[in-house]
Amino acid sequence: MLKLEKKKDRLRVMFKDECILEHSSHHPFVFVGQGNETIESYRGNYQIEDHLESRIPLTKALLIENGCVFSSHGISVTVSFLIVEQRLTMKFTCNRSNVNRFWIRMKAEADEKVYGCGEQASYFNLRNRKYPLWTSEPGVGRDKSSLTTFYADKVDKAGGDYYTTYYPEPTYVSTRKYWLHVESTAYAEFDFRAPDYHELMFWEVPGELTLNFSDTYLNLLTDLTDFTGRPPMLPDFLHDGIILGVQGGIETVIRYKNLALEHGIKVNGLWVQDWVGHRFTTFGKRLYWNWVLNEKLYPNLKDEIVELSKENIAFLTYICPFLLENETLFNEAKSFGYLALNSEGAPYLEDFGEFYCGIVDLTNPKGFEWYKNVIKNNIIALGIKGWMADFGEYLPIDCILHNGVSAKIMHNAWPVLWAKCNYEAVKETGNLGKVFYFMRAGGFGSQKYCTSMWAGDQSVNWETHDGIASVIPSALSTGIIGNPYTHSDIGGYTSLHGNIRTKELFDRWCEMNIFSSYMRTHEGNRPTQNFQFYNDVDTMKHMARCSNIKMDLKPYVLSLVEEASLLGYPLQRPLFLHYSDDPVVYDLQYEFLFGQDLYVKPIVKESQLTQTCYLPLDSWVHLWTGQEYNGGEVTVEAPIGYPPVFYRKKSLFRDLFEDLYKKYGKGGHLWQR
Numbered sequence: 001m002l003k004l005e006k007k008k009d010r011l012r013v014m015f016k017d018e019c020i021l022e023h024s025s026h027h028p029f030v031f032v033g034q035g036n037e038t039i040e041s042y043r044g045n046y047q048i049e050d051h052l053e054s055r056i057p058l059t060k061a062l063l064i065e066n067g068c069v070f071s072s073h074g075i076s077v078t079v080s081f082l083i084v085e086q087r088l089t090m091k092f093t094c095n096r097s098n099v100n101r102f103w104i105r106m107k108a109e110a111d112e113k114v115y116g117c118g119e120q121a122s123y124f125n126l127r128n129r130k131y132p133l134w135t136s137e138p139g140v141g142r143d144k145s146s147l148t149t150f151y152a153d154k155v156d157k158a159g160g161d162y163y164t165t166y167y168p169e170p171t172y173v174s175t176r177k178y179w180l181h182v183e184s185t186a187y188a189e190f191d192f193r194a195p196d197y198h199e200l201m202f203w204e205v206p207g208e209l210t211l212n213f214s215d216t217y218l219n220l221l222t223d224l225t226d227f228t229g230r231p232p233m234l235p236d237f238l239h240d241g242i243i244l245g246v247q248g249g250i251e252t253v254i255r256y257k258n259l260a261l262e263h264g265i266k267v268n269g270l271w272v273q274d275w276v277g278h279r280f281t282t283f284g285k286r287l288y289w290n291w292v293l294n295e296k297l298y299p300n301l302k303d304e305i306v307e308l309s310k311e312n313i314a315f316l317t318y319i320c321p322f323l324l325e326n327e328t329l330f331n332e333a334k335s336f337g338y339l340a341l342n343s344e345g346a347p348y349l350e351d352f353g354e355f356y357c358g359i360v361d362l363t364n365p366k367g368f369e370w371y372k373n374v375i376k377n378n379i380i381a382l383g384i385k386g387w388m389a390d391f392g393e394y395l396p397i398d399c400i401l402h403n404g405v406s407a408k409i410m411h412n413a414w415p416v417l418w419a420k421c422n423y424e425a426v427k428e429t430g431n432l433g434k435v436f437y438f439m440r441a442g443g444f445g446s447q448k449y450c451t452s453m454w455a456g457d458q459s460v461n462w463e464t465h466d467g468i469a470s471v472i473p474s475a476l477s478t479g480i481i482g483n484p485y486t487h488s489d490i491g492g493y494t495s496l497h498g499n500i501r502t503k504e505l506f507d508r509w510c511e512m513n514i515f516s517s518y519m520r521t522h523e524g525n526r527p528t529q530n531f532q533f534y535n536d537v538d539t540m541k542h543m544a545r546c547s548n549i550k551m552d553l554k555p556y557v558l559s560l561v562e563e564a565s566l567l568g569y570p571l572q573r574p575l576f577l578h579y580s581d582d583p584v585v586y587d588l589q590y591e592f593l594f595g596q597d598l599y600v601k602p603i604v605k606e607s608q609l610t611q612t613c614y615l616p617l618d619s620w621v622h623l624w625t626g627q628e629y630n631g632g633e634v635t636v637e638a639p640i641g642y643p644p645v646f647y648r649k650k651s652l653f654r655d656l657f658e659d660l661y662k663k664y665g666k667g668g669h670l671w672q673r
Contacts, residue, residue, distance in 0.1 A: 225568025229448025479570025
């Protein structure tokens with residue numbers, strides 16, 4: 001399967017009859033160098049500048065047994081090749097310990113397209129752009145030409161850009177039908193701008209690179225997720241309606257639940273983030289970051305959870321790996337030596353916006369076990385069935401960790417350590433597949449240790465890079481590298497600099513999320529200023545319709561969850577996974593397949609009532625009108641409540657989809673508007 005061909009100064013490496021790298025003295029495969037970086041951080045946002053001192057091309061190539069040595073000026077990098085389970089692994093070693101910049105160039109084709117690198121919210125196809133890989137707050141607006149980003153940069157140092165992400169990962173999928181992963185958590189940049197190579201840069205000599213080719217994209221995903229690991233199946237209750245994001249104390253939460261039920265909404269859960277109490281900052285309503293039940297707001301919660309379970313309603317909540325300064329958990333962790341330290345040996349205090357927190361040192365095995373037990377005893381033992389495991393991306397680069405590894409290297413590893421802590425708490429209590437958590441931050445290993453992703457804190461608006469539209473490429477990019485389950489806050493979260501959530505935005509977001517892993521609302525960071533469903537009867541009727549459709553889709557969704565578990569397929573899929581012969585579909589990023597049999601193109605623009613869709617060549621039926629199409633561009637009406645959705649006529653679930661049409665479609669007894 002592996003061939004190394006060398007003629008004079010030229011080297012080609014072939015794997016499974018495909019060229020993966022080319023080297024010559026004029027176009028080297030490896031470059032090494034040294035640099036000094038400047039990293040400024042402010043509340044999870046990072047300004048990174050690299051001051052490069054040297055970049056040396058290793059122009060000479062010498063074949064050795066099972067590998068090759070690239071060298072120049074006394075510096076050499078040995079690349080060893082190993083084939084395990086039909087995959088190729090390249091191991092790198094360098095003879096100079098002071099090398100801290102490392103570049104390799106993988107063979108590319110001019111018309112090739114590339115996807116992945118973690119969660120990417122601006123562009124699904126990464127070609128012709130460079131992507132820094134560093135976990136951070138993604139920013140507000142994420143578009144330097146927008147007023148939202150301008151004000152966020154000016155006032156908050158938090159505007160972000162097209163590449164800023166909670167979830168970076170040095171893993172991508174190519175339309176040459178291969179996947180590639182580099183084992184490194186150092187800062188990296190993946191540059192896909194050159195026509196004939198992809199340049200991958202790291203602030204270290206990475207340990208190894210693994211890749212494999214497959215005959216189809218579906219087989220590629222199965223192979224990739226065999227390599228990464230897969231999460232447990234989602235709990236069954238998630239498919240029985242919608243989770244209401246509400247807060248304010250048990251009486252308020254129950255009142256909202258009853259109001260929703262009275263209006264026909266199928267409620268499967270209550271996500272109550274303020275179970276620990278709350279605090280107010282200039283950013284908005286925040287939580288009290290001491291992960292102990294607030295008995296004043298939620299008295300007898302364990303009994304209340306039992307009563308809710310009789311209605312088949314789960315109780316969900318929130319936790320993160322930071323502890324409020326001088327509160328009970330902070331003081332306990334400090335006394336045991338379980339907090340990350342500053343340069344003076346005191347607990348490192350991170351600024352979260354008008355309050356400071358200590359960092360549970362997850363590299364300390366005893367600290368890891370202690371915090372795992374906090375999750376077990378303070379959350380799972382109450383009967384809570386799920387939580388937001390937030391804030392994995394904030395590890396400061398100048399803190400001192402128990403394992404002695406630089407925080408610059410551990411920064412990108414932190415989200416996965418945090419995921420693993422939650423995973424083990426669930427597993428050790430026998431709750432995998434019954435209890436779940438959802439995370440915004442991630443890295444390599446999230447595929448196995450994170451039970452579900454969520455898209456994070458989108459702005460409550462229609463802007464392309466950070467509003468409702470951005471959650472679609474986010475789902476596609478995380479899915480293509482092995483994270484099958486994701487969703488987003490219905491209505492968005494971030495309300496800053498004049499962005500105020502409207503009823504229309506909420507309604508459109510709600511209908512879009514029917515076709516994600518599960519549905520969950522959020523009040524946002526400024527609940528009183530933004531539209532809320534419980535203040536609007538019409539929206540509650542809309543939510544009733546959406547939640548009922550979600551329940552009726554349950555047999556189909558369960559089949560997708562089983563596929564995810566067995567084969568690694570994401571629920572929300574790019575069209576090329578099933579229509580690889582169609583050249584048009586590779587650049588589509590605001591439509592998707594929900595499983596193989598549903599095509600969805602949500603409305604993501606304000607006041608839009610029609611939608612033009614590109615259907616790949618197949619027999620399709622418009623879900624709401626029953627009109628049949630055979631592919632190509634079609635335009636359909638799309639009033640609120642009727643997002644553009646088509647089902648595949650040849651689907652094994654055709655009867656289910658026809659029943660949906662008869663019930664909710666034109667002429668059905670639940671046809672509205």
